[in-house]
Amino acid sequence: MNPALIPEFDRLKARFPADFGSSLVLPCLRRIQEDRGWIAEEDIAGLAAYLGVPRIQIEEVLSFYTQYRRSPVGRWHLEVCRNVSCSMRGSERLLGHLCKKLGVKEGGSTPDGRFTLKTAECLGSCGTAPVMVVNDVYHENMSPEKVDELLGRLD
């Protein structure tokens, strides 16, 4: 685990009530992932030691919540919502267009490591469907044309 994060974690811990040590698992993992891009084995061991929680707790959490990744993703992590309102506004076509354009299957990454394409469940943005998330930022009211334009802007 990146030792530079410890002072940040100490400050975060201080904001919680005293006996809330276990609560830090989720926010610390989020921060570690922001920092490294994914969660590595040494992060699990390091965080378990820092928080004094059993490492199985961290492993359980990592496998339960969909936002954590235990391996790297492409430079641009694309997630297309596949739930009801987005499907009703063309997200299936959007996904098909992306698969074809990037030459990947859903869940896959381009060989050059630039793009990883996944699906997501409802993102709470149904009014601006179809919605795509790119590196945690919502891109709303998407269409195949807008996707092409967006991809063109990404390096």
Add this chain to the structure above:
Amino acid sequence: MPQIFIDGQPFEARTEQTVMQVADENGIYIPRLCWHPQLSIAGNCRICVVQIEGRSWVEISCNMPVSEGLRVLTDTELVRAHRKATMQFLTLNHPVDCGICDKAGECTLQDYHVAYNGEASISHEPKVVATKFYELSSRITLDNERCILCTRCVRFTREVSQSHALGVLDRGDHSVIRPAGGEGARPLEQDAYSDNIIDICPVGALLSRQFLYKERVWYLKATPSVCPGCARGCTIDIWHRRPEWALKSLDPRHNASISRVTPRDNPAVNGPWVCNKARDLAQLLERPRAHAPMTRGREVGLDAALAAARALIGKARHPVALVSSWASNEELQAFKAAFGARFTCFVKADHQPAEDEVVQDGLLIRADKNPNGDTARALFGDAAPTFAPDTDLVLVWGEGADFARLPRGVPVILLGAFLAPENGHAEVFFPLSVMTERRGHYTNFQGITSAFEACFAPAPGVVHAVQVFEKLALREAVTS
């Protein structure tokens, strides 16, 4: 003391109880898979549902607090319909492995299927597949397809053994029990209580690797016994072939072997648990046995050996005895009666903690690795063995004596069950029975006495220590 009604019958309850506990105390059976008396309430299996009179729905009883006047019904149409549904859900993806699953015959899911469902599956979907031979440790194999995710094993490692070795990974019907540390990690190897999860697993998901495919449980008998591994004296069941199912074999050892060991519930001593050492008792008790009395390494008949021993004892002026701390209460009394006056007696620790063994912990394991040391010390004192220069006979009973420290040139009478080089060097050697070949009692460090029963007839040639002492003492009684 609230009064509740179960199926119309009134029962006195305690305020902190649940309906299931009151039912259990009063002989009313409510099925359960995830609930366990020693673990926190999970309430996830949903098979324990009951119906509160007047309500049109069911609720789980394992988490239902009692209240004055509460009226529940355990066997209505609605309850039965929900139990059946729960069984249908549980067997939806459960592999029909009974024919090859060790748990058959003692499987709660099997029993409940017959009792509460009894029909073939109503699903046309292929079953979810998962890992079938996951090596949790060198002792335990996990079959994720059979697992019903009751989480008893996870809660055990969290709450009882506190090894935190197990958890649930992923979600939904892809959830799997997995060990901490990822693929290939085996934290359960360090958990001295790991095998208890095999007992508490209600299905054949967690199985003992040393027992795997060895026996069908209905051929076996469980004989009550006491684990000799330490001074806790956990009560156990030793499982072995029923006499009516004896194997037709030329080797009698096939019908005199321990198939497995499980805990015998004992609220005063070990609760429903034992440590793994009890599970491995066969390794301790089935080491190569001595079968014949010997004098100076030559096999002789029992009478000849007894005569030789009598002669030695008669001559000796300062005999010393090293008393076994694995002896039963009865054997110790017999020894005291026979030799207590004549011999200077010291109690020895037959076994010491092994290098990789837990010495003592806050759960069950005690540092004294002998089952009856306290009783022996109460009879013979707790001084460490010393040999005065005028010692002219040493009687060594049981294992663990340091033969290098015995006085040189002094004759030894040795009594032991197992083959050992020292047996041939003794002046007289008697081959003894082991605890599975006789009945007896051990008293643990808390002063609690437990009985062990005989599982097998004594191996050919062995003698019971009690008989040897009585016979050797006969002459002594005359002169004293």
Add this chain to the structure above:
Amino acid sequence: MAKDARILMTFPVTATSHRLDEARARGQYTALEKALKTMTPTEIGKEVTASGLQGRGGAAFSAGRKWSVIQLDDGQPHYLCANADEGEPGTFKDRWILENSPHQLIESMVIAAYALQVRHAFVYMRGEFSGPYERLQGALDEAYAAGLVGERILGTDFSCDILIYRGAGSYVCGEASALITSIEGKRGYPRNRPPRLTVKGLYQRPTVINNVETLSNIAWIVNHGSAAFKAIGTPKAPGTRLISISGHIARPGVYEIEYGYSWKRLIYDDCGGMLEGARLKCVIPGGISTKVLTGEEVEGLNLDPAEVEAAGSSMGSGGMVAIAEGTCMVRLLQVLLRFYHHESCGQCTPCREGMGWMHRIIDRIVAGQGRLEDLDRMIQISRLQDGNTICGMGDAAGYAVIGILAKYRHEFEHWIKNGSSMFEGNLECRRSS
């Protein structure tokens, strides 16, 4: 009656309207002043109860009644959590508050914390809401700097900290007990009751969990009084409701309506009717866990919880999805069941096994290998889950199945008999011509 009262969406949204200065200009934090300086916690609790405020997350439980379980003088820590998980598909109305009126939430939370004697309050926000997180955290920073939250608020003895706790991708964490188990740093497993969360909740302490919108009404109620609140909406469902509407609707978005507002007016006037003038086929009223109602049924109803329940559905989470003619309901249900299967936490038997079962059945139907008995089987599974699970998700999937099959069984029978959809498997809005 005009039925156009507003409590939350009282201002036009601009690039700066969420900021503290503009919020104050709209009167925000006057209620906080009034509450902390002139009212006791008990008085506030009484007002909330008298107002008849109901939960706006989906369960519609009386907020005052929930609060009343908290014993103010029990000497132990109490916790307040705002449920900003907003994972119910079709629902995005709490997001409007988080992004555009965060101070209304913050002010209301501080008042609620005061009323419940809470020292640490949390906003559990779904992990995907990065934008709303930035907005709310920014608003909290402003509020802390202005002494409106934190130590000795507005110079009184009352101190309260609000922390945003971000989720990490799990629909079930919108369920109150799963939410607090998540805040405890664990898997989002719902809990059996008893104990109620107001007795033993976060770290086994008394905890109140309220939806973001529910809480955001508190400041208004304190300012204007419970009677004024009751004068809005209907007698049994006082106040307004944020409705997030999406699907084949011309102007999707978040709208605030008084309870009792005409459903027809909302769809055809406020939202501009259906896309491309298509005909309305049916509506999912309040999140996918509510039973679908046909266009005809909807056009004859008001958005009054009692009327919607009498019609066999529920206003639920306020996540309304309008579905046009030509949409294949089989494929729609497939999307829903895939979602439920994906989100089942796996703890209890009926949901863990049942969701996967129903998903596999509908996949098989869509693949052309369905049997007629599959339909009753799905209903049977739904009924067996209902009320038999640890949390409401088990019931929820069942309502989606039973609701859609009740109204559109013929589409499923068609697919099973013919191996294909009545509408080519279409989910998008086809032009009406």
